[in-house]
Amino acid sequence: MALLEIKDLGISFGGLKAVDDFNVEIEKGELYGLIGPNGAGKTTVFNLLTGVYKPDSGTIKLDGRDITGLKTAYVSKCGIARTFQNIRLFKKLSVLDNVKVGLHNRFEYSTATGILRLPKYYRTESEMDDEAFELLKVFGLDGYASHLAQNLPYGKQRKLEIARALATKPILLLLDEPAAGMNPNETVELMETIRFVREQFDMTILLIEHDMRLVSGICEKLTVMNFGQVLTFGNTDEVLNDPQVITAYLGE
Amino acid sequence: MKKFIAAYRNRFSKTTRQNTLTFGMVIFAYLFVEAVLRTGNMSSLLQGLLVPLCIYAILAVSLNLTVGILGELSLGHAGFMCVGAFTGSFFSVCTAGTMPNLLRFIIALLIGTLSAAFFGFIIGIPVLRLQGDYLAIVTLAFGEIIKNLVNVLYIGRDESGFHFSLKDTMSLNMNGGEVIVNGPQGISGTPKDSNFTIGIILLIITLIIVLNLIHSRTGRAVMAIRDNRIAAESVGINITKYKLLAFSISAGLAGLAGVIYAHNLATLTALPKNFGYNMSIIILVFVVLGGIGNIRGSVIAAVVLTLLPELLRGLNDYRMLIYSIVLIVMMLINWSPKLVMYKEVLLNKIPFIAKRRKEEE
Amino acid sequence: MSFISYLINGISLGSVYAIIALGYTMVYGIAKMLNFAHGDVIMVGAFTIFTAMGQANLPPAVAVLISIVVCTVLGVVIERIAYRPLRGTAPLAVLITAIGVSYFLQNVALLRFGANSKSFTSVVGVKPLSLANGELIITGETLVTIISGVVIVIVLTLFVRKTKPGQAMLAVSEDKDAAKLMGVNVNGTIALTFAIGSALAAIAGALLCSAYPSLSPYTGSMPGIKGFVAAVFGGIGSIPGAMIGGILLGVIEILSKAYISSQLADAIVFAVLIIVLLVKPTGILGRNINEKV
Numbered sequence: 001m002a003l004l005e006i007k008d009l010g011i012s013f014g015g016l017k018a019v020d021d022f023n024v025e026i027e028k029g030e031l032y033g034l035i036g037p038n039g040a041g042k043t044t045v046f047n048l049l050t051g052v053y054k055p056d057s058g059t060i061k062l063d064g065r066d067i068t069g070l071k072t073a074y075v076s077k078c079g080i081a082r083t084f085q086n087i088r089l090f091k092k093l094s095v096l097d098n099v100k101v102g103l104h105n106r107f108e109y110s111t112a113t114g115i116l117r118l119p120k121y122y123r124t125e126s127e128m129d130d131e132a133f134e135l136l137k138v139f140g141l142d143g144y145a146s147h148l149a150q151n152l153p154y155g156k157q158r159k160l161e162i163a164r165a166l167a168t169k170p171i172l173l174l175l176d177e178p179a180a181g182m183n184p185n186e187t188v189e190l191m192e193t194i195r196f197v198r199e200q201f202d203m204t205i206l207l208i209e210h211d212m213r214l215v216s217g218i219c220e221k222l223t224v225m226n227f228g229q230v231l232t233f234g235n236t237d238e239v240l241n242d243p244q245v246i247t248a249y250l251g252e
Numbered sequence: 253m254k255k256f257i258a259a260y261r262n263r264f265s266k267t268t269r270q271n272t273l274t275f276g277m278v279i280f281a282y283l284f285v286e287a288v289l290r291t292g293n294m295s296s297l298l299q300g301l302l303v304p305l306c307i308y309a310i311l312a313v314s315l316n317l318t319v320g321i322l323g324e325l326s327l328g329h330a331g332f333m334c335v336g337a338f339t340g341s342f343f344s345v346c347t348a349g350t351m352p353n354l355l356r357f358i359i360a361l362l363i364g365t366l367s368a369a370f371f372g373f374i375i376g377i378p379v380l381r382l383q384g385d386y387l388a389i390v391t392l393a394f395g396e397i398i399k400n401l402v403n404v405l406y407i408g409r410d411e412s413g414f415h416f417s418l419k420d421t422m423s424l425n426m427n428g429g430e431v432i433v434n435g436p437q438g439i440s441g442t443p444k445d446s447n448f449t450i451g452i453i454l455l456i457i458t459l460i461i462v463l464n465l466i467h468s469r470t471g472r473a474v475m476a477i478r479d480n481r482i483a484a485e486s487v488g489i490n491i492t493k494y495k496l497l498a499f500s501i502s503a504g505l506a507g508l509a510g511v512i513y514a515h516n517l518a519t520l521t522a523l524p525k526n527f528g529y530n531m532s533i534i535i536l537v538f539v540v541l542g543g544i545g546n547i548r549g550s551v552i553a554a555v556v557l558t559l560l561p562e563l564l565r566g567l568n569d570y571r572m573l574i575y576s577i578v579l580i581v582m583m584l585i586n587w588s589p590k591l592v593m594y595k596e597v598l599l600n601k602i603p604f605i606a607k608r609r610k611e612e613e
Numbered sequence: 614m615s616f617i618s619y620l621i622n623g624i625s626l627g628s629v630y631a632i633i634a635l636g637y638t639m640v641y642g643i644a645k646m647l648n649f650a651h652g653d654v655i656m657v658g659a660f661t662i663f664t665a666m667g668q669a670n671l672p673p674a675v676a677v678l679i680s681i682v683v684c685t686v687l688g689v690v691i692e693r694i695a696y697r698p699l700r701g702t703a704p705l706a707v708l709i710t711a712i713g714v715s716y717f718l719q720n721v722a723l724l725r726f727g728a729n730s731k732s733f734t735s736v737v738g739v740k741p742l743s744l745a746n747g748e749l750i751i752t753g754e755t756l757v758t759i760i761s762g763v764v765i766v767i768v769l770t771l772f773v774r775k776t777k778p779g780q781a782m783l784a785v786s787e788d789k790d791a792a793k794l795m796g797v798n799v800n801g802t803i804a805l806t807f808a809i810g811s812a813l814a815a816i817a818g819a820l821l822c823s824a825y826p827s828l829s830p831y832t833g834s835m836p837g838i839k840g841f842v843a844a845v846f847g848g849i850g851s852i853p854g855a856m857i858g859g860i861l862l863g864v865i866e867i868l869s870k871a872y873i874s875s876q877l878a879d880a881i882v883f884a885v886l887i888i889v890l891l892v893k894p895t896g897i898l899g900r901n902i903n904e905k906v
Contacts, residue, residue, distance in 0.1 A: 076488030088483035090476045101476040105488045114468025115461055168487050325705055378891050384704045385647040386890055393883035400880040533712060540709055573720040579713030580695055587706035588698035
């Protein structure tokens with residue numbers, strides 16, 4: 001059984017079919033790419049997956065469990081984490097606290113425990129610190145722990161967003177254009193990070209990307225979207241050599 | 253790894269240091285005032301200001317929880333204060349003489365705080381679905397509604413129990429007994445239980461609640477929602493729950509201030525002056541001057557802005573004018589991109605500040 | 614018959630709200646900010662007329678004209694000094710500054726004129742209309758207010774649709790950056806919007822104080838907030854919406870005063886706002902805007 005199974009997914013905005021009849025199956029451990037021209041509906045698929053939008057039709061199954069139309073916060077609890085096309089960090093919080101917010105549902109104590117500073121508060125907070133530092137270290141951000149997130153350089157902000165997503169201990173990680181705005185060196189570094197994340201955390205990753213070097217470099221399978229629909233899908237080399245795909249990107 | 257954790261612990265202790273400074277400041281101010289009181293050198297005008305100072309400080313800290321930590325502008329804070337004042341006072345008047353004063357006052361404080369928090373919760377359910385300007389204007393509306401309702405509220409008590417009316421005392425249909433809440437005349441005869449010491453203790457309790465809340469899992473969730481609602485949701489944070497929680501606590505603490513206020517006066521009435529939207533704005537001025545999100549700043553600003561006009565004679569007429577100018581100037585200096593840039597350049601030219609900043613890097 | 618006269622009073626008060634709401638709705642639609650000081654500009658306008666008529670003995674028409682000029686200049690100055698530097702920053706910061714400006718105007722008036730209410734001489738010289746054998750009397754103020762409201766809405770709608778500056782306003786309200794790229798003077802357009810809004814505030818002040826002839830530094834505050842409620846009610850950004858919202862609100866207020874409780878009328882008006890925002894946050898004629906993820 002596939003880890004993620006999307007069947008006949010569709011949504012319209014004011015008569016316009018943004019996503020129509022979308023299907024995809026992702027196996028556990030795969031590094032899967034979702035590509036397509038601008039406005040093809042890729043981010044909308046992410047938003048449908050994470051409950052930002054409710055689909056008009058279709059089903060989404062994660063690890064055999066139907067998560068169609070669940071609220072965003074529940075989707076996170078079911079095991080999907082994501083990053084955003086335009087970085088969305090908690091700007092006025094420290095780098096460490098950004099990750100600790102990601103740990104929110106995994107380390108719990110009540111509000112009263114926090115206010116009264118009961119022993120459980122100290123115990124849990126110190127566990128959270130350790131776990132958060134582990135994650136920051138993976139991304140080479142441990143030296144920035146006490147900096148405000150907004151003061152990080154762009155590339156590190158992208159990494160912090162991934163670290164925060166991983167803090168929720170997801171079974172599926174969605175990356176929305178992780179290489180956007182990066183220079184070639186940073187992109188190469190990012191590819192390594194993504195590969196590393198997959199191996200270290202045994203992660204299944206679905207990513208949207210325009211940078212073809214990144215896509216062909218790390219994705220094993222691709223689905224190509226155009227006008228809200230699946231144009232084609234399959235192994236990366238085959239898909240990228242498909243004349244249909246080239247036409248969709250470059251025009252007639 | 254160990255090194256970095258140690259470095260962070262160091263920073264962590266920095267928040268602890270900051271908090272200690274805040275509490276130390278309050279306690280020092282208390283001891284100083286008590287010492288001056290002993291020498292008998294304090295004017296009665298100033299003595300009369302001591303309890304209001306505590307009230308304002310509590311109000312400013314509690315509003316900062318909504319504005320600075322939750323990131324939403326509430327213009328109805330005086331409304332929650334009003335709820336606390338009237339419920340607390342009502343309890344005290346009803347139970348006068350049936351229990352020791354201190355016990356009664358503690359229960360009154362709890363009742364006022366919880367009632368205001370409950371109001372915050374009920375109002376928050378619809379209000380917190382809105383954002384920004386709409387939320388501000390709706391909280392203003394709620395504040396005014398509360399004030400208006402209190403002004404037409406009549407409650408009396410006789411042998412057969414309590415009687416309520418929203419019209420006048422006649423329609424209470426009382427058989428003798430006494431009118432406790434008398435519409436626009438409010439509640440009279442509240443015992444004068446508030447004093448400076450109690451005010452300071454309650455201010456410290458407020459600070460403990462707010463500061464500990466901020467530096468906890470709950471506080472992080474609330475601030476995450478403030479900084480980016482969509483991202484917070486994407487890591488599994490229940491937006492409604494945490495917004496309501498912060499808003500209710502903020503309202504409850506305003507209610508606490510209300511109870512102290514009520515027990516500092518003989519007669520409690522709901523006027524535009526004390527519970528209207530003007531009051532909400534005054535509290536907002538404290539928050540803005542002290543720094544949005546800066547809890548210690550709120551306390552200092554509340555004290556400075558209350559004392560200054562009273563101390564500098566003749567300035568009292570200009571008090572509200574000064575407040576308004578403070579509000580505009582502070583916002584421009586701290587938020588206008590151009591002015592912020594000039595400010596940074598200027599500050600870095602001052603050797604002392606430049607040095608400290610380098611060290612913080 | 615009393616119901617009809619309440620209704621007419623409601624429409625009259627509502628027309629004032631509508632004129633105030635127009636100022637809010639245009640500024641909100643174009644500068645995307647809640648100009649909290651709008652109500653206090655109304656008060657400044659009314660005090661200008663009060664001074665011009667009472668101390669300089671000028672005829673009402675001249676006084677109103679002066680008041681319009683004063684308010685227009687005031688509106689533009691406020692925008693330039695307090696709001697423009699903050700454009701593009703957090704909405705919270707802009708709103709708090711606007712509250713500061715509102716307070717500033719109130720307190721300057723307080724220092725200049727004192728807290729006591731002044732009695733305001735009506736600027737309207739029209740004779741009352743007597744209908745149904747004198748059972749229904751419509752005052753000159755009511756007539757003039759209702760007619761002014763209608764005329765202003767028509768003129769503004771035409772202005773926005775047919776003139777170049779009006780089109781520029783639409784462009785800025787739609788997308789400020791795109792408008793700039795298309796050569797629209799964004800700063801100028803926003804300043805013009807404030808100028809028009811403030812001129813309307815002066816007219817609203819003249820009409821409001823003629824109908825309810827008492828004037829204090831706080832005169833503008835409540836009507837200002839209610840004008841905003843009306844703008845939200847009708848759908849913020851919409852000119853006809855402001856008119857509909859204003860009139861409905863005025864009627865609700867007067868009828869509540871007459872039939873429910875005069876003390877609770879304001880509470881009822883605010884309850885209307887809350888219900889509207891919860892049931893249809895975009896108002897009667899508003900558009901839906903969602904945050905893009």
